[in-house]
Amino acid sequence: MRIIIIGGVAAGTKAAAKAHRVDPNNEIILYQDEAEVSYSACGLPYVISGVIDDERKVVIRQPEDFAKEGIQVFIRHRVTHIDTARRQLTVKNLITHVDAVVDYDRLILATGACPIVPNVEGITLEGVLTLRNISDLTRFKTVLTTFLPKQAVIIGAGYIGLELAEAFHELAIKITIVEKAARILPKFDAEMAQLVHDHLLENQVKLVLGDGLAKLHGENGKVTAIETESGKMIPADLVVIAIGVKPNVELAKAAGIELGSTGAIAVDSRMETRIPGVFVAGDCCETVNRVTGMPIWMPLGDIANLQGRVAGENVAGGNAHFPGVFGTAIFKTFNLTVAITGLSEQAAQESGFEPVSIVMKGSDRARYYPGRQEFTLKLIADRRDGRLLGAQVIGCGTVDKMVDIAATALLGKLTCADLENADLAYSPPFSPVLSPVIVAAGILNGKLTR
Template structure:
């Protein structure tokens, strides 16, 4: 059986490798329109800052590595069309600009996503960049070495924008962030986002909220300033567009593969599309929120790998299922680690739930132990039964540990009462005697108990 995978960054390469492990007798071909496969896009900001000195480190595997397993990887090959009736692909070799047709028995679409770029005046000027792939990284490195920018403007205050704010600070580039929403990190609750806002200001990052990008001005083909919708003019020799991404679904749409309500490819729990034998995985497809049951689009690297693994097993004859996501995410900006899982209080309300929450302060070690670091932790629960709905943590300590515990609690559908009695590891170098998440769960449980007594 011939299995073809379209796309080779996260989901595609994971799917190809899994399909080979399930049945090594299958012929597996992967087409990737970029010059590299199997790289970590999440590591690119750290290459730009110099934290990762060798950019080749973010490339996990090369085509020849896959070849050792019998997987044929063709870089710089773009799939132009899918004929689902004939089970054929039209492919263009971008190296010599020739087209050919290849047949398949089963297919995995892992075409990923691309940055949203507004169609405004000046958007094609030199110095206006996005950061999504290795080619974008090359453009960044060229600009930094030739122009040596002094003033950067980042459009968008999500994860990528805030990671790059730190990156530019490390490179001594004065930075302004412009965010159309009334606060940064719109997916976080306001009081948690404010902690990050204040930290950015402490690190000399200018923040403009409630304003958007109107146009870009330039000289001799190179960007020189940003004009906002409110009329502000901000000098800039580097502009980064980081207002979000959209799934690459044109290929699927033209082949009458069904798109879902989010605009991404619709799949079932087996990652199969509406056309039998055609699967999709990663940033190009939808998934399900495991708390609300609602269809969602969650373009995150770990999710792409998990979905790719399921698609790869099933395309080779298995019966694996992907249950959906909680939206667990984490990033770093300056000294702060910012992490979240599940629903925010705001999103819980929007989903028709009745949330109750608490915000506590904690530390990652015993209070007397050297090197103790502090963080803020917010837990959200369902007022009806105390079931945990989400968590957000921001600070200097082991924020990742708190969120991973919370994500596991969501997986087990634990209540605050369950979580406050969790048996977690303790030793002064690693935790207070009661983990901050145990304490927070206890406070939230008490709040719920008082409400039930008074109600």
């Protein structure tokens, strides 16, 4: 059986490896239009800052590594058409510009997502960049080494924008963030997002909120300033567009593959479309929010790998299922770690729950133990049954541990009463005698039972 995979960053390469392990006798071919496969896009901001000293370290595997397992990887090859009736693909070699028609038995689409780039004047000026792939990283290096920028403007205050703010700070570049929304981090509740807002200001990041990009100004083909919708002029010799991404669904749509309500490709729990034998994984497809049961699009690297593993098993004849996501995410900006899982209080209200919440300070060690660090923890539960709905954690120390405990509690559909009595590890170097999650769950359970 010939299995063809379109796209080879996270989901596609994971699917290829899994399909080979399930049945090594299948012919597996992967087409990737970029020059690199199997790299960690999440590591790119840290290459820019210099924390990662060699960009090759974010490349996980090369085509020759896959070849050792009998998986054929063709870089700089773009699939331009899918004929699902004939089970054929049209593939363009981007080096020779020659087209070929290739038959397949089963197919996986892992076409990913691409940055949203606004159609404004000056968007093609030198020094205006996005950050999504290795090619973008190369452009970043050229701008940083050739033009030695002193003032950067980041359009968008999401995860990538805030990670890049830290990276530019490490390079002694002054930073302004322009965000069209009234506040940063809209997936977080306002009082939690405010903690990050204040931290950015403390690190000399200028914030322009409630104002979007209108125009880019330049001289001699190079960007010199941005103009906002309100008419504000902000000097810049480097501009990063970080307003989000959109799923690459054009190829699927043209082939008659159904899209879901989120605009990404619709799949079932086996990662299969309504066309038998056509599977999808990664940033181009939607999934299910496991708290609400509703479709959600969550373009994150770990989810892409999980979906790729399921699609790869099933395309080779298995019967694995991907149950959906809780929306767990984490990132770092300056000295803060910022994490979320499940629903925010606002999202819970909009989804028909009756949320009750608690916000409290916690620490990652016993109060008397050296090196103790603090964070702010918010837990949200449903008033009707006490079930945990979500958590947000912002601060220093073991923020990841706190959010992972909460994500696991969501997985088990635990109530605050359950979590209040959780048997979590304690020793002064690692935790207070009662974990902050246990303390917060107890306080929240008290509010629910009063």
